[in-house]
Amino acid sequence: MRIPLIIRRAYPGEPRVYTFLTLAIRAMRVNGQITAIVDTGSPRTLIAPRDATYLKIPFKILPPSSPKELRVAGFVLPAYSMKDVTLGFLDENKTMRRINMPIITVLGRPVPYRAEIEHLPSIVGTDFLEDNKFAFYFDPHNKISYLEDV
Amino acid sequence: MFGEMKYKAEEEELESIKAIERDSKWLSEHFEEYKQIYEGKIIAVKDQKILSAAANIQELSNKIEEMGEDPRWVYITSIPPKGIVFIL
Numbered sequence: 001m002r003i004p005l006i007i008r009r010a011y012p013g014e015p016r017v018y019t020f021l022t023l024a025i026r027a028m029r030v031n032g033q034i035t036a037i038v039d040t041g042s043p044r045t046l047i048a049p050r051d052a053t054y055l056k057i058p059f060k061i062l063p064p065s066s067p068k069e070l071r072v073a074g075f076v077l078p079a080y081s082m083k084d085v086t087l088g089f090l091d092e093n094k095t096m097r098r099i100n101m102p103i104i105t106v107l108g109r110p111v112p113y114r115a116e117i118e119h120l121p122s123i124v125g126t127d128f129l130e131d132n133k134f135a136f137y138f139d140p141h142n143k144i145s146y147l148e149d150v
Numbered sequence: 151m152f153g154e155m156k157y158k159a160e161e162e163e164l165e166s167i168k169a170i171e172r173d174s175k176w177l178s179e180h181f182e183e184y185k186q187i188y189e190g191k192i193i194a195v196k197d198q199k200i201l202s203a204a205a206n207i208q209e210l211s212n213k214i215e216e217m218g219e220d221p222r223w224v225y226i227t228s229i230p231p232k233g234i235v236f237i238l
Binding site for chain 1: 155157158160163164166167168170171174175177178181182185189192205206207208210211221222223225226227228229230231232233234235236237238
Protein backbone atom coordinates (compact mmCIF):
# COMPACT_ATOMS: atom_id res chain seq x y z
CA MET A 1 0.00 0.00 0.00
CA ARG A 2 1.29 3.44 -0.91
CA ILE A 3 0.98 6.74 0.93
CA PRO A 4 1.07 9.52 -1.69
CA LEU A 5 3.15 12.59 -0.82
CA ILE A 6 2.87 16.11 -2.19
CA ILE A 7 5.85 17.61 -4.01
CA ARG A 8 6.29 21.35 -4.28
CA ARG A 9 8.76 24.17 -3.96
CA ALA A 10 9.07 25.64 -0.49
CA TYR A 11 11.28 28.71 -0.89
CA PRO A 12 10.90 31.62 -3.34
CA GLY A 13 14.61 31.73 -4.16
CA GLU A 14 15.17 27.99 -4.35
CA PRO A 15 14.15 26.00 -7.45
CA ARG A 16 14.35 22.57 -5.79
CA VAL A 17 11.28 20.72 -4.58
CA TYR A 18 10.45 19.13 -1.23
CA THR A 19 8.05 16.38 -0.31
CA PHE A 20 5.22 16.81 2.23
CA LEU A 21 2.91 14.56 4.25
CA THR A 22 -0.26 15.76 6.01
CA LEU A 23 -0.75 14.20 9.43
CA ALA A 24 -3.69 14.20 11.83
CA ILE A 25 -2.35 14.28 15.39
CA ARG A 26 -3.93 12.94 18.56
CA ALA A 27 -2.14 13.10 21.89
CA MET A 28 -2.91 14.25 25.41
CA ARG A 29 -4.76 17.58 25.04
CA VAL A 30 -3.76 17.84 21.39
CA ASN A 31 -5.89 17.21 18.29
CA GLY A 32 -5.23 18.83 14.94
CA GLN A 33 -3.11 18.47 11.82
CA ILE A 34 0.25 19.44 10.41
CA THR A 35 1.89 19.20 7.00
CA ALA A 36 5.50 18.09 7.45
CA ILE A 37 8.52 17.71 5.17
CA VAL A 38 9.81 14.15 4.84
CA ASP A 39 13.49 14.46 5.72
CA THR A 40 15.71 11.40 5.75
CA GLY A 41 18.44 13.57 7.27
CA SER A 42 16.49 13.82 10.53
CA PRO A 43 16.42 10.84 12.92
CA ARG A 44 13.44 12.39 14.72
CA THR A 45 9.93 13.44 13.78
CA LEU A 46 9.64 17.06 14.93
CA ILE A 47 6.78 19.50 15.37
CA ALA A 48 7.97 23.01 14.49
CA PRO A 49 7.32 25.98 16.82
CA ARG A 50 4.83 27.48 14.34
CA ASP A 51 2.77 24.30 14.17
CA ALA A 52 2.98 23.76 17.95
CA THR A 53 1.47 27.25 18.40
CA TYR A 54 -1.66 26.75 16.31
CA LEU A 55 -2.09 23.22 17.68
CA LYS A 56 -2.05 24.83 21.17
CA ILE A 57 0.37 22.20 22.44
CA PRO A 58 0.61 22.63 26.23
CA PHE A 59 4.37 23.02 26.65
CA LYS A 60 4.00 23.40 30.42
CA ILE A 61 3.02 19.76 30.85
CA LEU A 62 5.59 18.34 28.44
CA PRO A 63 8.88 16.99 29.83
CA PRO A 64 12.12 18.20 28.25
CA SER A 65 13.47 16.02 25.49
CA SER A 66 16.84 14.32 25.76
CA PRO A 67 18.90 16.32 24.96
CA LYS A 68 16.99 19.41 26.15
CA GLU A 69 18.00 21.41 23.08
CA LEU A 70 18.28 20.42 19.44
CA ARG A 71 20.10 22.14 16.60
CA VAL A 72 17.75 22.37 13.62
CA ALA A 73 18.53 24.36 10.48
CA GLY A 74 21.14 26.33 12.41
CA PHE A 75 18.82 27.23 15.30
CA VAL A 76 19.36 25.91 18.81
CA LEU A 77 15.84 25.21 20.03
CA PRO A 78 14.37 23.96 23.31
CA ALA A 79 12.92 20.48 22.74
CA TYR A 80 10.11 18.68 24.55
CA SER A 81 8.75 15.15 24.43
CA MET A 82 5.11 14.53 23.56
CA LYS A 83 4.29 10.93 24.44
CA ASP A 84 1.74 8.40 23.12
CA VAL A 85 0.97 10.18 19.89
CA THR A 86 -1.38 8.78 17.24
CA LEU A 87 -0.73 9.99 13.70
CA GLY A 88 -3.26 9.60 10.88
CA PHE A 89 -2.64 9.99 7.14
CA LEU A 90 -4.32 9.11 3.89
CA ASP A 91 -3.33 6.11 1.83
CA GLU A 92 -3.76 5.84 -1.94
CA ASN A 93 -7.42 4.81 -1.46
CA LYS A 94 -8.09 7.95 0.63
CA THR A 95 -8.54 5.77 3.71
CA MET A 96 -7.19 7.06 7.00
CA ARG A 97 -4.34 4.97 8.29
CA ARG A 98 -3.24 5.44 11.91
CA ILE A 99 0.03 4.62 13.60
CA ASN A 100 1.28 5.18 17.13
CA MET A 101 4.52 6.92 17.97
CA PRO A 102 5.74 6.52 21.57
CA ILE A 103 7.38 9.97 21.44
CA ILE A 104 7.41 12.96 19.11
CA THR A 105 9.68 15.93 19.73
CA VAL A 106 8.06 19.36 19.93
CA LEU A 107 10.29 22.39 19.37
CA GLY A 108 10.00 25.65 21.27
CA ARG A 109 11.18 29.09 20.20
CA PRO A 110 14.78 30.23 20.60
CA VAL A 111 15.89 32.86 23.10
CA PRO A 112 16.39 35.51 21.88
CA TYR A 113 13.50 35.17 19.47
CA ARG A 114 14.26 35.16 15.75
CA ALA A 115 11.49 35.87 13.26
CA GLU A 116 12.81 33.32 10.75
CA ILE A 117 11.75 30.54 13.12
CA GLU A 118 8.13 31.06 11.98
CA HIS A 119 9.11 29.51 8.63
CA LEU A 120 10.73 26.36 10.02
CA PRO A 121 8.67 23.32 8.91
CA SER A 122 7.69 20.27 10.90
CA ILE A 123 9.62 17.16 9.92
CA VAL A 124 8.81 13.50 9.36
CA GLY A 125 12.06 11.81 10.33
CA THR A 126 13.56 8.37 9.86
CA ASP A 127 12.03 7.21 13.17
CA PHE A 128 8.62 7.39 11.45
CA LEU A 129 9.90 5.47 8.42
CA GLU A 130 11.89 2.83 10.28
CA ASP A 131 9.50 2.10 13.14
CA ASN A 132 6.52 1.77 10.80
CA LYS A 133 8.43 -0.07 8.05
CA PHE A 134 8.00 2.45 5.27
CA ALA A 135 10.18 2.83 2.21
CA PHE A 136 10.43 6.37 0.83
CA TYR A 137 10.31 6.95 -2.94
CA PHE A 138 11.31 10.39 -4.24
CA ASP A 139 11.53 11.24 -7.95
CA PRO A 140 11.87 15.03 -8.08
CA HIS A 141 12.31 15.10 -11.86
CA ASN A 142 8.88 13.55 -12.49
CA LYS A 143 7.35 15.01 -9.30
CA ILE A 144 6.44 11.61 -7.86
CA SER A 145 6.88 10.73 -4.20
CA TYR A 146 5.27 8.24 -1.86
CA LEU A 147 5.79 6.02 1.15
CA GLU A 148 5.29 2.30 0.70
CA ASP A 149 4.97 -0.61 3.13
CA VAL A 150 7.94 -2.96 3.16
CA MET B 151 -6.64 7.64 26.84
CA PHE B 152 -6.25 11.23 25.66
CA GLY B 153 -7.18 13.08 28.85
CA GLU B 154 -10.21 15.34 29.07
CA MET B 155 -9.99 16.80 25.59
CA LYS B 156 -12.75 15.98 23.15
CA TYR B 157 -11.38 14.79 19.83
CA LYS B 158 -12.81 15.30 16.41
CA ALA B 159 -14.92 12.31 15.34
CA GLU B 160 -13.00 9.95 13.06
CA GLU B 161 -15.21 10.53 10.01
CA GLU B 162 -15.00 14.30 10.48
CA GLU B 163 -11.23 14.07 10.90
CA LEU B 164 -10.95 12.05 7.69
CA GLU B 165 -12.89 14.70 5.76
CA SER B 166 -10.71 17.46 7.24
CA ILE B 167 -7.49 15.72 6.21
CA LYS B 168 -8.85 15.15 2.70
CA ALA B 169 -9.72 18.86 2.45
CA ILE B 170 -6.29 19.90 3.77
CA GLU B 171 -4.53 17.65 1.24
CA ARG B 172 -6.61 19.25 -1.53
CA ASP B 173 -5.56 22.68 -0.26
CA SER B 174 -1.92 21.61 -0.05
CA LYS B 175 -2.05 20.33 -3.66
CA TRP B 176 -3.75 23.52 -4.77
CA LEU B 177 -0.96 25.61 -3.23
CA SER B 178 1.68 23.41 -4.89
CA GLU B 179 0.05 24.18 -8.25
CA HIS B 180 -0.16 27.93 -7.53
CA PHE B 181 3.07 28.44 -5.60
CA GLU B 182 4.68 30.57 -8.31
CA GLU B 183 1.67 32.87 -8.43
CA TYR B 184 1.28 33.38 -4.68
CA LYS B 185 4.96 33.51 -3.70
CA GLN B 186 5.10 37.05 -5.07
CA ILE B 187 2.16 38.23 -2.99
CA TYR B 188 2.80 36.40 0.29
CA GLU B 189 6.58 36.25 0.49
CA GLY B 190 7.65 36.36 4.14
CA LYS B 191 4.17 35.49 5.45
CA ILE B 192 2.52 32.60 7.21
CA ILE B 193 -0.57 31.71 5.19
CA ALA B 194 -3.79 29.79 5.76
CA VAL B 195 -5.52 28.04 2.85
CA LYS B 196 -9.10 26.79 2.90
CA ASP B 197 -11.30 25.53 0.07
CA GLN B 198 -8.50 26.27 -2.40
CA LYS B 199 -8.32 29.96 -1.55
CA ILE B 200 -5.96 31.99 0.62
CA LEU B 201 -7.99 32.44 3.78
CA SER B 202 -5.59 34.81 5.53
CA ALA B 203 -1.92 35.74 5.95
CA ALA B 204 0.20 37.29 8.68
CA ALA B 205 3.78 37.90 9.74
CA ASN B 206 3.58 35.36 12.56
CA ILE B 207 1.49 32.39 13.58
CA GLN B 208 -0.15 33.97 16.62
CA GLU B 209 -1.47 36.86 14.54
CA LEU B 210 -2.65 34.42 11.86
CA SER B 211 -4.36 32.14 14.40
CA ASN B 212 -6.19 35.12 15.88
CA LYS B 213 -7.38 36.22 12.43
CA ILE B 214 -8.57 32.71 11.57
CA GLU B 215 -10.48 32.39 14.85
CA GLU B 216 -12.13 35.77 14.27
CA MET B 217 -13.35 34.35 10.95
CA GLY B 218 -14.98 31.49 12.85
CA GLU B 219 -12.47 28.86 11.75
CA ASP B 220 -10.34 26.54 13.88
CA PRO B 221 -6.64 26.97 12.95
CA ARG B 222 -5.93 23.39 14.02
CA TRP B 223 -7.99 22.18 11.04
CA VAL B 224 -6.91 24.66 8.36
CA TYR B 225 -3.92 24.15 6.07
CA ILE B 226 -1.23 26.48 7.41
CA THR B 227 2.16 26.92 5.82
CA SER B 228 4.62 29.68 5.05
CA ILE B 229 6.29 31.35 2.12
CA PRO B 230 9.70 32.30 3.51
CA PRO B 231 11.37 35.57 2.48
CA LYS B 232 13.65 35.37 -0.52
CA GLY B 233 17.16 34.62 0.70
CA ILE B 234 16.11 32.08 3.34
CA VAL B 235 16.59 28.39 2.63
CA PHE B 236 16.69 26.03 5.58
CA ILE B 237 19.16 23.16 5.26
CA LEU B 238 17.46 20.75 7.64
